[in-house]
Amino acid sequence: MVDRLPLLVFPQARVIPRPKGKSSPPNKPHFPGHERQIQRLTPQLDDLRQEFDRYKASVSGTVGGLEPEMVLVIEIAGNVDDFQRAIDATEGLEWLGEWDIGDIGDIGDIEPDDDFYEPIAKIGVDFFKGKIDGITNRKQSKEIQGILKEHGFLDDEGKIIQGKLPKLSLPDHLAHLLEDILQAIDDAFDTSNSKKLAGRLFLSFANDRGMRELLSLWGQWKEGGKLPRGKTKWRDVFNQTLKIRRWGMEEALYETGMIEYWRDLIDPILPDQKIHFQIELFYRQNPERRKKNEEAVSGLLAKTGGQTLGPFIDMPDIAFHAVKAELPADKIRHLLEALDSSPADPDIQLFKFPGIMYFRPTGQSLVDSGDDALEVAEEFPDIGNVPELPPVAAILDGVPNLQHAALKDRILFDDPDNLAAEYQPGERKHGTAMASLVIHGELDGEPDPLISQVYHLPVMQPNPEAGNREEHFPDDVFFEDRIERAVRRMLEGEGKAAAQAPTVKVINLSIGDPDRPFIHTPSPWARLLDWLSWKYRVLFCVSVGNFSETIDVNMPHSRFSKLADTQKVEIALKSIAKQLSQRRLLSPAESLNALTIGALHTDRSEDYELGNRLDLLPDETLFSPVSRFGHGFRRSIKPEILFPGGRQLYTTPFRKGDKQYFVDGTRRNPGQRVAWDSREAGEGSRVAYIRGTSNATALATRSAVRIHEVLTELREEHSEEIPDHLMAVLIKTLLVHGARHDAQAERALTESLKNQKNSRRFKEVMARYMGYGAVDIERVLGCTEQRGTVIGCGEIQEEKTHEYRLPLPMELSGRKNWRRMLITLVWFSPINPRHRNLREARLELKPAEKWDKLPLRLQRMDSDNNQVLRGTVQHEILESKKETTEYGEDGHILLHVTCKADATERLDAEIPYGLAVTLEVEERTDIRPNIPIYERIRAGIKPEEAVER
Missing domain, CATH: 3.30.70 (Alpha-Beta Plaits)
Structure with missing residues (x-):
């Protein structure tokens, strides 16, 4: 294998005023008179x-x-x-x-x-071209537009100024097209008026x-x-x-699923048993009003026979005010009966108190550890020296088995709440598995442990009231409080204790709230991650969440099992598409500053026996069938990237005529082999095969640490200027920079799901399932002779532009060589929880001219160019085979990073960002010489260091 060439680094950006752009006002809907x-x-x-x-x-x-x-x-x-x-x-x-x-x-x-409807905004000069037989060019279409203007139907700009078509008189050469012209306009009205x-x-x-x-x-x-x-x-x-x-009740109780949750819970419970839940209050700006609301809620609970389970939580930075509470089961039953008889007006004052925004479930299991029956023990080989470098990655999860051979002496364990004492042997499953994946990757791969320690702080604990004692957050504990304390303790210090792991740049969060799928506004947990990312300049890798329900293929097993793989894929994709509303990502995966990770249906395990199992989606380039999907907040791309999550099989139905398949939870392959906790005390060599988005997230975190190693090498061995406080945002940049849609996956999704209704926005449909794509981490750790990656980072102020100059190889001038450019811009934004947009900073990377006007004449490929601007990640892939414009030895592209205020009138802070640009050409296998892309870019960026290779 050829050694990787080091990444290149842009010189410091040139700061220029942001050019004044023209913005056209959005079209207004039709409103009633x-x-x-x-x-x-x-x-x-x-x-x-x-x-x-x-x-x-x-x-x-x-x-x-x-x-x-x-x-x-x-x-x-x-x-x-x-x-x-x-x-x-x-x-x-x-x-x-x-x-x-x-x-x-x-x-x-x-x-x-x-x-209320969307009127046709404008009939342009090309409106009729191609819509009517015989109207094939702009000149003909423009003539018809001119006639409509003469009749007072359109103004000079082509905007409709009448609600009704006038009687048209057309010249002889167009008279025979009158009905077609009227029909084209009517069709446009119908299409426009049917838009949501x-x-x-x-x-x-x-x-x-x-x-x-x-x-x-x-x-x-x-x-x-x-x-x-x-x-x-x-x-x-x-x-x-x-x-x-x-x-009212619809929002506070029904939308959160609380009523259905209580209906399912109440029947078998004794009347005097206490039911726990969470009350989330509207966030009042006046602290005194918040205090009075606390007193009112406490009083109403007491009058109803209930009480709070602990103090209220009040977090101004994320506008979160809530309390954990309990009521007797008979009071909940009384509420349900009252709602059945008079849905809008129950007689329990607590449920009518206007200060309450939501009632929510509490204390649910956050991870699924599945079946332990097939865990195995094995002798671990020598897996490398004990790491001595301080931690770059942190894991917030359950307690791991610190004596396991795969983890021993590799974890900096910090347990301020002594949660380890709550565990019994065999219960430290999820924390052990996640630590194993972060440190080693899949154990079926080549041994390659991290050279730095991993900081691990437990935030979950076993549930003593659950039959399987699954890990959870206790009923009286807030996710938000425990996570905030953990991050503060890690990076800043808690009380008299100093920061426990101040070198951490990436935090793994392979957990999510199954009772809070993302609907329209980011959850408090997601807002907390946004705020912590901004405050501490740290990256969170968050799992998108697993979907463990059945898949109905609408075909008897006896038929489905006999189909070719391509047919199974098509049917499975269509079945999964029908579940989209149930497969929304789980909080806190909607976080804007975090990277949300989805799972690929692939792993490194070897041949396996199917037994009574079936692969519903036999295509390793696609997402895992248990993965959840976006979009994110404001229809941003979520999950952004996909990592391997293991091949997830489903159990075959008992009856051949059944159409539903259940997730296989056994610990045998296929899947990802990980360290596993044993029920035998002191046993430290168990392994198991597991699957899911938690695994994918752990592998993303591991890749983030590998990127950190490369960036550290650039600083120490190549004297590159990479400030420590920008390391995390640059790691985030390079993680995304390695993402691409696989051609086979694109083809499968297109053939299965594209239709006339979604064809114009199918890039958004594709992004919902695949994000920016699967990450090839090896591509971003270095360069080749035919592929050069240049990185940059900085802090930018509102209304400023940072300009970067990318030199172009002379060998591409006036040539038809295939070339590809990948551009990635990533930033951490402050948040304004009182604004509908939440994100205060809107950054954008764009060329000084349009892409197709530049010498390389590039065209966008994968993602929708508007959707990529809705979060804190802009990642675009551009390609072309067209002949390039000729340019001289100083040929280059100017790239501009711009910054605007979004959820604020004025952006006072400087915004940290990372930038990565890759230019590549095909590697020749014939006698023609390769184009030395890397060396030409390197020479253009650092001419004093250029060495001919």
Whole structure:
């Protein structure tokens, strides 16, 4: 094997002012007229007022010290910017936040109707070209557009200014096309009018004064009067409102799955047994209001026969205020009976208290350790020297078996809460397995342990009340509190204890909350990871989560099992696609600053016996059938990358006519061989085969450490300037930089899932399943003669541009050689939990000119160019075989990193980012010479060090 050439490093970026770009305003939906809105909204506001009056009467004297309030929910079509200012200017109202309306599976969530719909914005000069037989070029299409302008249907820019088509008179050579022209316009109207609409949802507290102010503003708008200064945004809101209502049972209990959870839980339980749950409160900006809400909730719990399980948690940096609580089972049963008879108005005041945002389950198992029956013991070979370097990676998980031969003396173990004492032999499964994968990778591979220690702090413990004692967070413990304490202890210190592992750059989190799949807004846990990443400049690798439910292939096993592999793949993919709403990623995988890891259906295990098992998805280039999928927040790409998670088989049905397959949880291969905890005390050589997204995440963390080793070598042996506080963001950059969609996987997904409905956005569909693709880590650890990777990093201010110069090899000038460029930009953003966008910093990497106008004439390949800008990772692959533009010896490409404020009016902080650019050509196998890409780039970047090879 040829030795890898070292990565190249860009010189320090040139800072230039950000060029002023032109931005066109978004298309506005069609809204109802004034009279129609009065007709639509008057009953809603009447209902709202009556509900508030009833609530005031029902709580009189029951919630001491608090005036009656209601949480207003205002749903609008389109956008109304800066509405918060109007809320803040209205007495009796308190701004809580806003969300974009939109299901993660569709572009919009609002079904169009006669009142709200998307009109055709414009009929351009090419509109009719190709839509009508005989109209084949722009000149012909433009002539028809001109006629529509003459008839007053379009303005000078082609925008529609009439709602109805006029009677057209066409010249003789077009007269025979009249019906086709009218049909093309009607079809465009139908297509546009059927589009789902984007919208926003505003939340605000309203007391009695606030309700009076709201109704007064409504009255003024209804009469056509001018609204007071500072409150004119209410005019736009009333124009665009779909619904105005109060926050109630639907959101607080039903959307969280709490009602169904309680229904399943209550039946077998004795009336006096205590039921544990979590109460999440709306985050009030005034600390005194938060304190009063705590007193009110505690009082209401006591009146209902319950109590809090511990202190309230109040985390201002992520706007999280909550408490763990318990109620007697008979009170929960009473609530369920009340909801069955009167869904909107149960008589238990706790469940009507407006300060409560959500009720949620608590204490669930976060990992699935499966069946232990087939674990095996073996003698471990010599697996290398004990590492002496300080830890780069940390694991937050369960307790590992520190005496296992694969882990002994390789872990810096820190257990401040003495959770190890809670474990019995054989229960340290997940922590042992994750540590094994981070340190060694798959044990079926070549021995290659990390040269640095791994810091391991347990955050989970066995559940003594569960039959299998699966690991969990106890009912009285918050994920958020235990994770924050762990990271602070690790990197900053806790109390009098100094930082326990200040050298850590990447933290492995192979756990997720099964009761909190991502729906529309990031969870407190995800927001916490975002804040910790920003504060400590540390990378979290988070698993996307496993889906352990059955797969229904809609075909009897007797038929499915006999199909060719390609047919099985197609049917399995279609079956999985029907489960997308159930396969949403699990909190905290929606975190913006973290890297979310999905699993590939592959591993290094050797031949295996199927037995009563079947591979439903026999294609190792595809995702694991137990992996969950995106999108992420604001339809960003999640998971970003995929690592091997083991081939997951399914058990064959007992009856040949059955169509459903269950996940095989046995510990035999295929899968990934890992160290395993034994039930025999003191036994330290057990191994097992396991599968899932936890494994993939551990392998991503391991790869992050290998990247750190390469970057450290660049600093120490090649004297490159890589600041320590930018190491984590550069590691994140290079992890993603190795990702690509496999051609075989793309083909399988396209042939199975692409249709007329999703064809125009199929890149987004592909990204939902595959993210940016599977990572080939070896590609980013070094270069070859025909592949050069250049990295950079820095900190950028708002409205600044950092310019990088990438030299081009003369051998590509005026040539038709195939070439590929990969560009990756990654950053850590501060967050604003009160803003609908959350992410405060929006960075972008783009060339000084358009890609296809540059000398290499490149075209985007894998991902949608808009979707890649929605998170904190921009990764694009560009290719071309077209003849390049000729350029001289100084040929180069200028790349610009820009920074804009997003969830804030002004971005005060400097934003840390990492950049990686790879240029590669085919390696020749014929007599023609190879193009020395690496050497030419190296010479252009560091001419004083260039050496001819």
